[in-house]
Amino acid sequence: MKRFDVTIAGEINLDLILYGLPEQMPSERELLASDFRLTLGSSSAIVAHNLAALGTSVGFITKLGRDMLGSLALERLAERAIDLSRVRRVAAGPATGVTILLDHGGKRHILTYPGTMFEMTAADLDMEYLASGHHFHLSSLYLHKALRADLPGIFRHLKAAGLTLSLDTNDDPEDRWGDPLDELLGLVDLFLPNDDEACRITGKPDAEQALAVLAERIPLVAIKCGKHGALVQQGSKRWHVPTTPLTPVDTIGAGDSFDAGFLAAYLKGESPEACAALGNKTAGLSTQRPGGTEAFRDAEFLRSMLT
DSSP states (O other), X not given: OXXXXXXXXXXXXXXXXXESXXXXXXXXXXXXXXXXXXXXXXXXHHHHHHHHHTTOOEEEEOEEESSHHXXXXXXXXXXXXXXXXXXXXXXXXXXXXEEEEEEOXXXXXXXXXXXXXXXXXXXXXXXXXXXXXXXXXXXXXXXXXXXXXXXXXXXXXXXXXXXXXXXXXXXXXXXXXXXXXXXXXXXXXXXXOBHHHHHHHHTOSSHHHHHHHHHTTOSEEEEXXXXXXXXXXXXXXXXXXXXXXXXXXXXXXXXXXXHHHHHXXXXXXXXXXXXXXXXXHHHHHHTTSSTTTGGGGOHHHHHHHHO
């Protein structure tokens, strides 16, 4: 018997978001923001939180510091009844990571202190626990520096245990897109890049061509294209799934929220087109509140947006 719908091993941190800043920021000047929010950040934690808000049972493993930022981040996940029994908290070493986002009215600077994001290793993972889900998801491949070399073995172990696997690389801060990505793409059942990531990974100039390359080796690929919706391919079948236009309050976490919606439908056996349609809805929902999870903390708002 499987204990969870989804298990996730990944990073966790808080997002500190400052709005209304000029795009050109001179040094040695006090620049005033028009607004500020502190929200749950990190792709892995956002996916876990929003999956649980959609009614999916989630087991989550992470490694973080015994500090105030770590405690607050875990509290946000606990609100959604996510199982945190295998989380590792450490007193020594780096603190829990943090991301500072400087919003410039549509564009943003993203500044991250990785902290414990870089520290989690295979020894921190309870493989029996991860295998107790129907599905395993990994986000932020290139932030898992200490775990990266072991990920192909971990994916193979979980696949042999009968789980389906999904991957969202998110950005590579070094823009190299190197190991172990190629090996992981040969193992996953579902790949969830955005259009820029897909083009960088494949070296193709547009999402359509990138999708053709990726679909040759991955059973199901969904490329997130922002306001243009999603491109999805399974075998030789391809869909463009448009999204409903919305005026965004904040686009932070929209891609991770797409992942949550897509996975929630995927685990129910919905068609790829239906999965992408829900992913578009949850991505749009995310943009209506600051940060990647705030819209999902309001149960009434969540219900009204998804019905």
